[in-house]
Amino acid sequence: MPVARLTVGCIALLVAACGSNSPPTATRAPPAATPRVVDAARLVAADQDVNNWLSYGRTYDEQRFSPLQQINAGNVSQLKLAWHYDLPTDPRAHEATPLVIDGTLYVTGSWSVVFAFNAATGTLLWSYDPKVPGKTAVNACCDVVNRGVAAWNGKIYVGTLDGRLIALDARTGQVQWTVATTDPSMRYTITGAPRVIKGKVLIGNGGAELGARGYVTAYDAETGRQVWRFYTVPGDPSKPFENPILKSAAQTWKGQWWKLGGGGTVWDSMAYDPKLDLLYIGVGNGSPWNQKIRSPGGGDNLFLSSIVALKPDTGEYVWHYQTTPGESWDYTATQHIILADITLDNQKRKVLMQAPKNGFFYVLDRSNGKLISAKPYSILNWATGVDPATGRPIENPDARYPDPKKPWIAEPGPLGSHNWQPHVIEFFAVGTAVSPITTEQDASAIPDPQLVLSVNS
Secondary structure (H helix, E strand, C coil): CCCEEECCHHHHHHHHHCCCCCCCCHHHCCCCCCCCCCCHHHHHCHHHCCCCECCCCCCCCCCCCCCCCCCCCCCHHHCCCCCCEEECCCCCCCCCCCEEECCEEEEECHHHCEEEEECCCCCEEEEECCCCCHHHHHHCCCCCCCCCCEEECCEEEEECCCCEEEEEECCCCCEEEEEECCCCCCCCECCCCCEEECCEEEECCECHHHCCECEEEEEECCCCCEEEEEECCCCCCCCCCCCCHHHHHHCCCCCCHHHHCEECCCCCCEEEECCCCEEEEECCCEECCCHHHHCCCCCCCCCCCEEEEECCCCCCEEEEEECCCCCCCCCCCCCCEEEEEEEECCEEEEEEEECCCCCEEEEEECCCCCEEEEEECCCCCCEEEECCCCCCEEECHHHHCCCCCCCCCCCCCCCCCCCCCCCEEEEEECCEEECCCCCCECCCCCCCCCCEEEEEC
């Protein structure tokens, strides 16, 4: 059987070095310990839990910033391979972020297979294969990938390519429960990592290229019972709307979009603010891409290409910000959402930041969704800027292809200026970088924090 090499050798070495000031070596690392319970208190305080990586973005704010300092410029040259493991799955794409919980490393491979390793030695503790049917691959736009798992109260959760959400025993890999989260008659997929907030497992899905209607669902982490579901685009207006806000959203669509699905799948980004008790989701592209077919007559087509804030207990809508109204270029807003508290104009601000596909870097007030800044971070030609008063892009008229005889190439293309990969954000001002932005980062020394924002995928 073909194999794929798991690229966690250096990660394992970093984990092994966490408990010692000595030069990092695999032989000095302690064995995998009995895991402590991952609960709400532990996830909220994950930033202080320096020896672990408890969730997809490490912390609820999804900053992915490790405060560990033992590996630095002075000793980085001593890093060596600690261990490797050849994954017994097809040599397909691998995009997962491993979790490290009390000495055990949990990671997914292609086809949604889950592996648990002793993080110090690389010893395989268990693996679980959900047996995704091979025919499911035709529904996946971008290979049979999986971006990782979530942990809660002795369980590991994985979303499978064929639309299931499965809870596994963290120690043994035995199935605790499984639930179908998508309609098997539709061409949905799941490639994103679940998140767990207040005892609820959150999962979205993909399929906007293939006629899906997007939504995100919350399930009880102990039982798998569905608690709520939030649809990101309205359905058939002749039927009752699942959520009151969808009645308003339907006013931004034209034609019979519901027969085409609409799109708007939540296939990757989520973040959570425990103090505001708000869940933030990134919404994907339209289905089909061409708005002239999807919504003839135009319209903003909410909530495509939007950041939406919800109440995690109920899925109730709170606010939204749309990055690309009337999306027609696959400019999703599903790229990573990062939360931070920074000082702007001598005022502490709770901000949400995103570098979506469309080439603009957005800074929003995460309490209400109001725009603070939107500046280009890459070459783009579909818009000349973002109006600070309305928050709407100033579109290039050619971007809508008004003349079929006049060729025009959109920048960025469908892959976007930034895609699913985690990114590093830096503020630049007068040639000085303040990097990375961490919680309570003081940006007061920056003359104009809206000058330039650089994103490195």
